[in-house]
Amino acid sequence: EADIYQTPRYLVIGTGKKITLECSQTMGHDKMYWYQQDPGMELHLIHYSYGVNSTEKGDLSSESTVSRIRTEHFPLTLESARPSHTSQYLCASSEETTENIQYFGAGTRLSVL
Amino acid sequence: AQSVSQHNHHVILSEAASLELGCNYSYGGTVNLFWYVQYPGQHLQLLLKYFSGDPLVKGIKGFEAEFIKSKFSFNLRKPSVQWSDTAEYFCAVLSYNTDKLIFGTGTRLQVFP
Numbered sequence: 001e002a003d004i005y006q007t008p009r010y011l012v013i014g015t016g017k018k019i020t021l022e023c024s025q026t027m028g029h030d031k032m033y034w035y036q037q038d039p040g041m042e043l044h045l046i047h048y049s050y051g052v053n054s055t056e057k058g059d060l061s062s063e064s065t066v067s068r069i070r071t072e073h074f075p076l077t078l079e080s081a082r083p084s085h086t087s088q089y090l091c092a093s094s095e096e097t098t099e100n101i102q103y104f105g106a107g108t109r110l111s112v113l
Numbered sequence: 114a115q116s117v118s119q120h121n122h123h124v125i126l127s128e129a130a131s132l133e134l135g136c137n138y139s140y141g142g143t144v145n146l147f148w149y150v151q152y153p154g155q156h157l158q159l160l161l162k163y164f165s166g167d168p169l170v171k172g173i174k175g176f177e178a179e180f181i182k183s184k185f186s187f188n189l190r191k192p193s194v195q196w197s198d199t200a201e202y203f204c205a206v207l208s209y210n211t212d213k214l215i216f217g218t219g220t221r222l223q224v225f226p
Contacts, residue, residue, distance in 0.1 A: 004156075033214075035216075040122070040218065040219070041218055042117070042203075042215075042216040042217055042218045042219065043203070043216040045213060045214070048213075058213075059213070090156075090157065092157075098145075098209070099145060099162075099164055100145065100207050100212065100214065101147075101159060101162065102214060103159075104149075104156045104157040104158070105156055106155070106156040107156065
């Protein structure tokens with residue numbers, strides 16, 4: 001069982017608000033990821049990190065930003081939320097191996113009004 | 114670009130029926146293959162994986178998958194489904210070149226008693 005936590009689970013906010021989605025893991029994994037998932041669609045990688053002070057953009061363009069100051073923490077921030085940001089955001093982590101088995105958090109379902 | 118196709122978007126079965134979910138991928142190089150499952154209200158979790166060796170792999174809860182390299186396929190099977198198998202199933206492919214996990218769109222399985 002993976003120990004990766006996301007908060008909040010659900011968030012409803014108004015347009016223009018700044019929000020931070022939290023993701024923490026207690027497994028000491030170097031690699032962490034953020035995915036965006038819309039209903040009936042595949043997961044799209046929006047950000048990833050290979051360790052502290054490492055962040056990269058994923059395949060899907062996103063207006064969000066991430067930081068990795070500590071190994072266990074990988075928050076995602078939207079400076080000014082818009083209705084187009086409404087989606088589910090999934091955080092994952094994996095060990096530094098070629099197998100790259102990713103462990104997922106429960107997700108944050110974001111609705112921007 | 115790499116892609117993963119899951120041909121069955123929604124599958125409805127009665128308990129004890131046999132299950133086969135299709136998964137095809139487009140990448141020709143060395144890959145790791147995964148099936149993830151998401152039960153209602155829960156996080157994505159690993160069902161089974163293939164890295165090398167025997168192309169028939171067994172996972173949790175009686176699931177198995179067969180890697181057919183010539184067909185670029187990794188189909189998921191279960192001889193007799195249970196009501197508790199109701200969930201969404203995602204096929205995913207990791208290419209060694211990109212080190213990124215590419216997901217299919219998922220298959221929603223509903224099993225009725």
